[in-house]
Amino acid sequence: MNATNASEFLLGGHLPVRRLGFGAMRLSTNGFRGPARDPEIGRSVLRRAIELGVNLIDTAEFYQSSDGKVRANDLIREALHPYPAGLVIATKVGAVFSSDGSYRHGTGADMRRLVEDNLQSLGLDHLDLVYLRIGEMAPPHGESLGERFEALAALREEGLIRNLGISNVDINHLSEARSIAPVAAVQNHFHVSKRDDLSLLDECTAAGIGFSPFFPLGGGANKTEESRLVRIATRHGASPAQIALAWLLAYSPVMLPIPGTGSIDHLEENVAAATIRLSEEDHAELA
Incomplete structure (x- = not known):
C-alpha cells in the first residue's frame, strides 16, 4: 500500500508528483466550514500520508474551521515543516474572505x-x-479570468509561484489562460458519476496538463452508478470508493485525484486504491 503504485506525472513538465495526492480540506473540519476537528489528528493524517508515499498535497488558506482556530495550512506547516524533499504543495486563490466567513470574488489587485x-x-x-x-460549484461560463490570471503570472515571473493552474473552469477559460501564461494543471468537479468535463479533460491530456478532480469519490452518485461500483468492488475485494479512484487513475495519464479525509483509516483506504487494476469488463461496465 503506497502512493507510488499510482505512477508519476511531471507537473508543469518538471515537477514529479505521484498521481494519487491528498486534499487538505477535511483536516480542519468535516466539510468546507464547520466545527473544528482535533488538530493533532490532522497532523497525524498528514504525517501518515507522507509515510505512504504521497507527495502532492492540495490545500487553501481558506480551509479552516468556522471559528478560524484550526486551519489546514497551519496543520501542514506544523506537521511537515521542514518539508521533505520532493513534496509538492498546491494551493488555490480567488475568493477574499471576511472574518465573519462571508466572501467576495477577488480581483487582480487581490492576488498578491x-x-x-x-x-x-x-x-x-x-x-x-x-x-x-x-x-462557485459550476464554471462561470463567459466570465473572463484574464485580469486575475495576469496578476498571478506576474507573481510567477517574480519567483513567488513555480506553476500556475486554474479551477472550476471551462474549455474557453483554459484557452484564455494559456494565451497569458503556461497552465500546469486544471482542477474541476469530476468523478465517475459526473463527466461533464470530458472534452476539457481530453484537451488537458493532449497538452500534458494535469487534471485534478475535486470530490473525486463521487459523493451523491446515482443509484445505478452506485450499484455498478458495488459489483466491481465485490469482484476486487475493494470498496466502491476505491473503485471510483482506480477508475480515475486509469482514465487518463494526467489525472491527479486528491481525495481528502480527516481519518487515517480512510487515508489508507484511499491510497490502497492505487494498487487496483480494473479489467476491460470493469471499464465496460462503467463506460
Missing part, C-alpha cells in the same frame, strides 16, 4: 495578498502550484 497569505501560513518562500479558482 492572497498568495502572500499562503506563503506565510505554509512557511514557504515560493509556492509549487497556485490555482486561480473562479465561480
